[in-house]
Amino acid sequence: MKVEDYLVERFGLLMSISDLADLLGRSPDGIRVSLYSDTEVSRKLKPTMVKVGRRVYFRTLQVKDALCLESSEYGA
Template identity: 45%
Template sequence: MSIEKQLVEKYGPLLSLVDLSDLLKRSPDGLRIAMTGQSDFAKQWRKVRCKVGRRVYFRASEVAALIEAPAASNEG
């Protein structure tokens, strides 16, 4: 089963910040603070976020792509 399908099954098509922090094994506040910086980590994750009103969500398909990207680049 692909990572995307697993994420959608567990969290739905959009992950909240709390869902993403659970997935990345970080605290929600720590993840929120890490995303405010200018690091590569922050830039990558800010690209996949979407705001619905005042709430921030992350698309499961793009989260899966980010999770799979390092594995794909290490193979070659």
């Protein structure tokens, strides 16, 4: 299974802030704080943001690219 397939299967095409926090091992509040400060991570993740009404989501496949997760196959 590829990383893209795993992430889409686990989170869907859009990730919430809590999903992103889960993936990165941080709290949702920590993600919010880091997104609204000017850091390398926030500059990579901001282009992946999508607002749906008042909610903020992140495009899962773009998050994978922004975090430079390898797309090679893994597993046994």
